[in-house]
Amino acid sequence: MDTFETLRDIIAKKFDKAASEITLDATFESLEIDSLDTFDIIFEAEEKFDIKVPNDEVDIKTVQDVVNLIDRLRAEQAK
Amino acid sequence: MQRRVVVTGLGVISPVGNDAETFFSSLMAGRSGIRRMQVEFIDKVDAQLAGWVEDFDPLAHFVKNKAATMDRVTQFAVVASQQAIRDAGIDLETEDRERIGVHLGTGMGGAASIEEGYVRLYRDQASRLKPFTVLMAMNNAAGSQVALELGITGPGLTYCTACASSAVAIGEAVRQIRHGYTDVMLAGGSEALLTFGTIKAWEALRTLADEDKNDPSASCKPFSANRSGLVLGEGAGMVVLEDMDRAVARGAHIYAEIIGYGSSSDSTHITQPSVDGQARAITRALTEAGITPDQLDYINAHGTGTKLNDVTESAAIRQVCGTGVPVSSTKSMTGHLMGASGAVEFVACMMAIEQQSLPPTAHLAVPDPECDLDYIPNFGRRDVRVHTVMSNSFAFGGTSGVLIARKV
Numbered sequence: 001m002d003t004f005e006t007l008r009d010i011i012a013k014k015f016d017k018a019a020s021e022i023t024l025d026a027t028f029e030s031l032e033i034d035s036l037d038t039f040d041i042i043f044e045a046e047e048k049f050d051i052k053v054p055n056d057e058v059d060i061k062t063v064q065d066v067v068n069l070i071d072r073l074r075a076e077q078a079k
Numbered sequence: 080m081q082r083r084v085v086v087t088g089l090g091v092i093s094p095v096g097n098d099a100e101t102f103f104s105s106l107m108a109g110r111s112g113i114r115r116m117q118v119e120f121i122d123k124v125d126a127q128l129a130g131w132v133e134d135f136d137p138l139a140h141f142v143k144n145k146a147a148t149m150d151r152v153t154q155f156a157v158v159a160s161q162q163a164i165r166d167a168g169i170d171l172e173t174e175d176r177e178r179i180g181v182h183l184g185t186g187m188g189g190a191a192s193i194e195e196g197y198v199r200l201y202r203d204q205a206s207r208l209k210p211f212t213v214l215m216a217m218n219n220a221a222g223s224q225v226a227l228e229l230g231i232t233g234p235g236l237t238y239c240t241a242c243a244s245s246a247v248a249i250g251e252a253v254r255q256i257r258h259g260y261t262d263v264m265l266a267g268g269s270e271a272l273l274t275f276g277t278i279k280a281w282e283a284l285r286t287l288a289d290e291d292k293n294d295p296s297a298s299c300k301p302f303s304a305n306r307s308g309l310v311l312g313e314g315a316g317m318v319v320l321e322d323m324d325r326a327v328a329r330g331a332h333i334y335a336e337i338i339g340y341g342s343s344s345d346s347t348h349i350t351q352p353s354v355d356g357q358a359r360a361i362t363r364a365l366t367e368a369g370i371t372p373d374q375l376d377y378i379n380a381h382g383t384g385t386k387l388n389d390v391t392e393s394a395a396i397r398q399v400c401g402t403g404v405p406v407s408s409t410k411s412m413t414g415h416l417m418g419a420s421g422a423v424e425f426v427a428c429m430m431a432i433e434q435q436s437l438p439p440t441a442h443l444a445v446p447d448p449e450c451d452l453d454y455i456p457n458f459g460r461r462d463v464r465v466h467t468v469m470s471n472s473f474a475f476g477g478t479s480g481v482l483i484a485r486k487v
Contacts, residue, residue, distance in 0.1 A: 015144045037144070039210035046207070 003049070003067050003074075010044050011063070024064045038066075045070055051077050084253045085326050085487060086334040088167025088319030090159035090267070091426045094130035094312055094413050098162060102423075103430035106438035107459040111296035111412040113310050120275040126287040128298050129273050130312025130414025148211045149224060150189035155315035155419075156221035156269035157228050163265060164229065167319040168331060171229055180233035180261045182252040183222030183317075184244025184268030186418030187277065192216040194274045221269050225317075233261045239418075242381070243342075244268050245316060246421025246472035246480030250340030252320050262322045267422035269315035281311060284350070286385050297442040299415075301382035301408035302389050302454045304447035309383040312414025316422030318429070323487070334429040335468070335484040339368025345477030352388055352473055357395035360479035361471070365399070368483040370467065372400035375483075377437050379424045379470045380454075382408020383415055392471065393450045407455040411441035421472035425482055428468040432486050436461045 001009075008022045015033060022031065028038055038060060042053050045066065051073040060066050091098065094112025095105035105112070115121070116129050137146040137154050140161075146154065160181075164171065171179075192215035199205040214220060219237040226235045234255060238248040245268025252266035281287055288308035291298040300306040326333055341363025345356030365372060378400070381392055389408075396406060409427050410416075416423050431437055436459060443456040467485045474480075 014147075016142060036210065036214075040148075043207070043210050 003070050006048060007045060007063065007066055007070065010048065011041060014040065014044070022063060024067065025062055027062050028060070041066065049074055082257050082259065083323035083336055084256045084320050085323045085336045086318050086429055086484065087321045087326050087331040088163040088169070089334065089426050089429055090162030090166065090317040091315065091423055092132055092135060092155045092159050093314040093416070093423055094132055097132070097134060099166070099426055099430055103427060103434065103438070106409050106412055106427060107436055109412065109439055109441045109457060109459065111441060113296050113299055113412070113414050115295055116273065123275065124278050125282055126278060126311070128288065128290055128295055128310050130310060130314070130416065131273065132313050148215065150192045150215040150220060151271035152185060152189055152269045153215070153221040153224045155271060156183060156225050156317065159267065159269065159315040159317040160225045160229060160265050163317040163319045167321070169263070169319065176230055176232045178233055178262040179231045180252070180255055180264050181222050181226045181231055181235045182238060182248040182264060182266040183225060184238040184240070184246070184248035184418050184421065185218060185221055186239065186241045186244055186270055187272045188218035189216035189220055190272040190277050191274045194276045225265060231265065240478040240480070241474035241476050242415070242417055242420055243472040243474035243478045243480035244418035244421065246425070246470065246482055247342060247478070249318065249320070249422060249425060250342060250480055250482055253337045253340055256320055256322050262325055264320040265317055266320055267315065267317035268419040270417040270419040271313045272417060273311060273313050278311065287311065288384060299384045299411050300442040300444070301380070301384040301411050301440055302393070302447060302450040303443045304445040306384045306386065306389065308385050309410070310414035312416045314413070314416045314423055315419050316426045318422065318425065333487050335432050336487050337482060337484045338370070339364040339483035341367060341481045343479045345479070347477065349477070350475050352391040353477065354391055354394045354398060356477055357392060357471070357473055357479050358398045360481045361395060361399045361469070364469065364481040364483045370483070373403065374467050375400060375404045375469050376465045377428070377431055377468045378404050378406040379428050379468065380406050380408045381471045381473045382410050382440065384408070384410060388473070390449045392473065393452055396452060402452055405437055405453045405455050407438055407440040409438050421470065421480055425470045428470050428484060431465045431468060432484070435463060435465050437463055437465060
């Protein structure tokens with residue numbers, strides 16, 4: 001599973017959403033997921049991808065933002 | 080002329096039923112909700128009994144994500160509140176919700192959430208906690224979520240006076256309406272502390288009951304000479320309080336009017352109850368109610384089943400009210416719901432008036448010479464006159480909260 005698919009499963013499971021709703025360009029606002037809930041998503045993503053998301057990186061609007069963030073941090077933190 | 084305050088809605092989640100009717104019919108039948116816990120840590124605790132709430136499925140009330148962000152104490156509080164509002168026949172959509180407030184009492188708040196956090200950190204050596212940990216564990220979470228879920232925007236206060244928390248929450252809510260700050264209040268309490276750590280902490284106080292080997296459900300024996308302590312329980316009780324004129328105008332069903340509330344501090348010992356402190360709270364409630372003790376038809380005792388509480392409370396009741404008023408401890412069947420006990424027992428009092436019936440003290444087999452009141456032993460009384468009732472709540476820390484209500 002790639003980053004998006006893994007993330008999509010986390011979101012779908014946590015918020016009881018259909019996977020089809022969760023597209024790359026979907027905003028969390030349109031998914032009715034507020035900023036506090038996105039912390040919860042990031043929390044699980046940290047676990048799943050073995051990364052640490054710094055506080056100044058948590059300003060995210062879309063699913064794509066999180067995918068990009070995860071991929072970047074994985075590359076950076078793998079070193 | 081002060082506004083009068085009446086009770087128009089009841090909600091309850093308890094070890095003996097998750098609505099007021101079921102709850103009270105269990106009490107009248109002497110049916111105990113105390114049972115051996117079904118938990119993984121059962122072999123590590125001496126006290127394996129609890130007043131455990133069964134048949135409570137959070138997903139029947141909340142969507143999954145919502146349920147996951149509410150501690151059990153909050154889930155109980157919100158569901159009991161929704162019940163109470165429904166029972167009162169109030170449509171919140173059409174109400175001025177600024178004129179409605181929430182008072183919620185809880186002893187230990189989100190005990191399970193804080194414990195889960197510690198387990199992750201200290202046992203599992205995790206490096207971080209779930210983002211909702213604070214928001215689930217904080218003591219005001221339950222009251223705040225009630226306001227949020229129901230869209231109530233008046234005063235929202237959490238009372239934390241251990242076992243008197245919800246009695247105090249109700250008593251202070253009466254004053255909100257009486258003094259004109261609000262017209263309607265949701266008031267009561269919730270508790271869900273049956274966690275490994277909390278049970279061990281209570282165990283250390285040496286106040287928990289030994290298991291009755293013949294019948295574990297009979298392990299809490301208030302006022303009986305063979306009593307050995309209290310049984311921890313969980314649940315929630317919420318009531319809708321309302322300005323009487325408003326309730327009458329909308330044709331609401333009125334359970335009773337709250338006519339007296341008394342609170343006091345023992346200021347003697349952090350755990351040992353004081354006859355004088357309890358008597359002071361009872362006297363204050365009677366004075367505010369403007370009645371004499373002989374007008375009481377029923378007292379729902381704090382009646383925890385500990386050696387000390389039951390003797391002390393009996394003495395306090397005897398000192399102020401004499402020996403003529405029937406008294407019972409419904410904790411014999413529910414266990415001690417701690418911060419929720421005052422409200423849940425107040426619901427029992429409302430149902431006593433409603434059904435003109437008095438619930439018993441179950442498992443009272445051996446009279447104790449130091450407990451010499453009429454405790455309604457083992458069998459409830461139906462078709463009796465129940466006009467005026469008093470509910471006692473006495474807490475660790477020495478806070479007492481006493482409520483008196485009368486049929487309108």
